[in-house]
Amino acid sequence: MSPPRVSVAVPLYNEEHGLPELLRRLRAVLDGLPGGPHEMVFANDGSADRTLELLEEAAREDERVVVVSLSRNFGHQAALTAALDHVSGDVAVLMDGDLQDPPEAIPAFLERYREGYDVVYAVRAKRTEPWWLRFCYFLFYRALARMAQVRLPLDAGDFGLMSRRVVAELRRSPERHRYLRGLRAWAGFRQIGIPVARSERYQGSSKYGFTKLVGLALDGLFAFSTVPLRAAALVGGLAILASAAFAAYALYAKLVLHRSPQGFTALILVITFLSGVNLFFLGVIGEYLGRVYEQVKARPLYVVGRVIRRRPPPPQTPPPSAVA
Numbered sequence: 001m002s003p004p005r006v007s008v009a010v011p012l013y014n015e016e017h018g019l020p021e022l023l024r025r026l027r028a029v030l031d032g033l034p035g036g037p038h039e040m041v042f043a044n045d046g047s048a049d050r051t052l053e054l055l056e057e058a059a060r061e062d063e064r065v066v067v068v069s070l071s072r073n074f075g076h077q078a079a080l081t082a083a084l085d086h087v088s089g090d091v092a093v094l095m096d097g098d099l100q101d102p103p104e105a106i107p108a109f110l111e112r113y114r115e116g117y118d119v120v121y122a123v124r125a126k127r128t129e130p131w132w133l134r135f136c137y138f139l140f141y142r143a144l145a146r147m148a149q150v151r152l153p154l155d156a157g158d159f160g161l162m163s164r165r166v167v168a169e170l171r172r173s174p175e176r177h178r179y180l181r182g183l184r185a186w187a188g189f190r191q192i193g194i195p196v197a198r199s200e201r202y203q204g205s206s207k208y209g210f211t212k213l214v215g216l217a218l219d220g221l222f223a224f225s226t227v228p229l230r231a232a233a234l235v236g237g238l239a240i241l242a243s244a245a246f247a248a249y250a251l252y253a254k255l256v257l258h259r260s261p262q263g264f265t266a267l268i269l270v271i272t273f274l275s276g277v278n279l280f281f282l283g284v285i286g287e288y289l290g291r292v293y294e295q296v297k298a299r300p301l302y303v304v305g306r307v308i309r310r311r312p313p314p315p316q317t318p319p320p321s322a323v324a
């Protein structure tokens with residue numbers, strides 16, 4: 001097997017300060033890889049700073065640089081998808097552009113790829129976030145893994161390598177509200193996680209506020225599980241049981257004990273509690289409905305403003321799965 005051509009896919013949103021360092025480290029890693037030509041595909045996600053300018057400059061100097069500039073900010077997962085849609089290598093490495101994902105891990109990914117794995121993802125060995133956020137991540141990944149219909153790996157982010165046939169499957173999936181690490185697991189084939197320390201952001205602060213992070217978590221949950229929908233039925237069933245039991249008691253109290261149960265406070269509590277439960281699950285249904293609506297509209301996931309590519313992409317032979 002000749003050494004695979006590697007495409008690195010990176011989404012960038014206002015990363016002008018970290019970009020030169022990212023380019024330097026990525027180039028150093030790619031220079032050290034056998035085979036080639038390799039490429040770096042940067043999706044500029046509507047940056048408002050000099051990110052695009054720096055990318056243009058980089059593309060002029062280095063023909064391995066491909067730039068996909070989106071027409072506005074579409075968000076991390078959409079930008080990642082855009083980058084992935086423009087890779088042409090035998091394997092694609094997804095990574096963040098803030099150097100939280102160390103490019104130096106790529107050779108280790110490739111090693112496992114050569115052993116026959118189609119997906120090699122980084123398992124976060126060491127996090128540098130505050131303890132409460134780490135705790136949330138810990139809970140979330142475990143809760144999601146329990147509820148999901150697909151086996152989702154624990155503590156794995158998007159950072160990782162995928163073979164061309166996995167990329168082809170992701171491209172075939174028109175799913176909105178993408179949760180790429182989940183889709184990647186869904187694609188199947190042989191997958192393995194290797195521990196990679198997650199460093200601190202090279203500069204600036206995370207573009208993911210807490211609400212966006214919760215948003216991504218919910219995308220993961222709603223895209224890979226219908227447990228929240230079933231939970232409504234479960235809670236409803238329990239409420240009906242409780243109500244039947246109470247009705248039986250009320251009847252017994254009336255006919256045998258000759259007194260009617262009292263309790264205005266209990267009544268108010270039950271009414272407010274059950275209306276709360278009702279509205280909560282209405283909201284849950286709404287989440288799914290909203291996602292169905294978004295999906296039905298079938299707008300493109302992103303709009304490309306411009307692609308800068310100095311070297312024509314190599315002719316695409318179909319991935320091995322399609323040949324066999």
Ligand code: UDP
Nearest residue numbers: 011012013045075076079096097206207208
């Ligand atoms: N990013 C993007 N579009 C956005 C937000 C972020 O392309 O709307 C990029 C960002 O430039 C970075 C990566 O996605 O390369 C991860 O973002 P960030 O570091 O802010 O997220 P975190 O590491 O905190 O999850």
Ligand code: MG
Nearest residue numbers: 096098100201
């Ligand atoms: Mg980051």
